[in-house]
Amino acid sequence: MSDNTTPSNNSFLNDAGNRALIFQILLLAMVVFAGYYLFSNLQANLDNRGISTGFSFFNEPAGFPILIHLIEYTEANTYGRAFVVALINTFVISLLGIILATIIGVIMGLARLSKNWLVARLATVYIETLRNIPLLLQMFFWYFAVLAALPAPRDSYEFADFLLNKRGIYSPNPLIQDGFGLVIFGFILSIVASIGVIIWAKKRQTRTGLWFPAYWTSLGVIVGITFIFLAMAGFPIEFDLPQKSRFNVTGGMVLPPEFVAVLVALSTYTGAFIAEIVRAGILSVNWGQTEAARSLGLRDSMTQRLIVLPQALRVIIPPLTSQYLNLAKNSSLGAAIAYPELVAVVMGTTLNQTGQAIETIGLCMLVYGSLSLSISVFMNWYNNKMSLIER
């Protein structure tokens, strides 16, 4: 056959690009129609059954208490404010969980690679145990087992001014007095000074090759300068000490067992997964890199920090992102042990009191969706920053 083309081959439909476009449009139309159909159906059914809809309940007084609130909240506040309180609780537990899980994961991942037999085996036992037990069970364990082991408030363990009992960990509550502004000024000054130290150390190293322990020095600078200003202001802090009372402990600050149990369960569980990711990342770095670093005369700690870890991070970050996302979503299990996070407050109490199932569940999905997406966006940015720059 010759290469002459029949007229039909030139038609609009035979062009691959046009066909793809048509399929895209058809698919989009189907998705939009399906969405519209479901939504209008929902509206019609809700109307038929006399179920009221809308978010107007957000302005009504909630009337229920919340155990842990980092902003001012009483029963007289609105459902909207209760939502914000729950949102903050979810953010806080996710953020602290991510930080702690990362620290635990890096330590355990390195420990499993350790040449010390005992350390490596202990890390293996930790990872294999925690990875293989359902998270909800671990939460119940930390909550109920730890509660059972601790004494009642009247028989609290006491260390200095700290109290430990079934109701939580109580610490003195620092109350800021007049003159604290001076201390804040000193703190800011110390940070500026330590940044100066770091810049100077970097420049000196580039110029002379001499290494200077800049980070330890700047830590000393911050603590030292802040303390001097604290002394100059005459220690403008008073402590509200926890006191045992009839039922509970009054005064002081309290870390409730619900918070501790959720945080410990989330971070140790996710930490076990992160440990394996870290181990895989480090093993992926060619042994020749370490040998090369040693032959340049770098110490072991510097070899790890400057040569191995930066290359391992390229392998570590993508799966690490998934673990962070898991942790944020798993925080919703806290509802089972009375940690007042989003699912507990919004999908639990608010849903029950107002009966607005579609609105509250939709809102929760939106929040978890945006939380996960923001973690993803941040981690992708970090991944791009760390990835191999090819010239």
Add this chain to the structure above:
Amino acid sequence: MKSNVCKLLSTAAIAATISAGAAASTLEDVKAKGFVQCGVSTGVPGFSNADDKGNWTGLDVDACRAVASAIFGDAQKAKFTPLSAKERLTALQSGEIDVLTRNTTWTYTRDASLGLDFTAVNFYDGQGFMVRKDLGVKSAMDLDGATVCTEQGTTTELNMADFFRKNKLSYVPVVVQKADEALAAYDSGRCDVYTTDKSGLAAHRTKLADPSAHVILPETISKEPLAPVVRHGDNQWKDIVTWALFVQVNAEEMGITSKNVAKIKAETNDPSIKRLLGVEGDMGSQLGLPADWAYNIIAKVGNYGEVFDRNIGPSTPLDIPRGLNALWTEAGGIMYAPPVR
């Protein structure tokens, strides 16, 4: 997690079905499938509780069996869906169950804005507090500063908050998702006080390690009329569920029990009893039910007093006094049913 998944599914069910509830009447649906689907609790002894063979018993279970007896003449033609406090209303709204017989408090908002109708009160309850005996607390007014455990997703959360606010008492709330875990938290010493409806306190106390070490305080801080719930808009179905209970209350008042109902039906000369038992007239057809519907309820399930004594009365571990739930003819009772005529 499970409850959330269930709720999402039932929400999707609302979205996906085309007005299933409005199309056919619930009675026709029930007759077509051959059984009544009732929503019950996940386990409250005396009210709705499954034994190790999966047989459900309890006051609320009997309310469901009474409806099954009225329609089919067979108390066993009832199936039960265990629901948490959070799931129960959505399950009914979405048509997953036909009637919710799950110690559910009748409140204005639930009745007015959720597309639901409450039938007749089958248990007059009220919220109370349980504490350890060794605390030496005699009254709820002594609870200033206490830590209080309760289950999430019930009216108790709000009642508790209102009570402490009204009396200017401080407290620490520990709100746990499921009743069993809330009770476990109380039992482990996380809380000084456990609060829920008094019937629930009596039921839960039997589950504690040492029931005699706990005491229920005298105060009743709320009105909790518990009633079966149906979907709004199916008036015939609502009447059936309502009158299934009224028949039982009337039977107790007339002295008819499951033991003597056959004898009374054969021998009685009382026209009101004849009407009730379907000997004269055809009361059942007005509800789309067989003529002997009331007879079947009494014969298969019993009158209200029998049901109460069997499940939660003084001879059971729950040992709940009749109190408000005695007949109106007794001292202190308010259980009253309109006449069948």
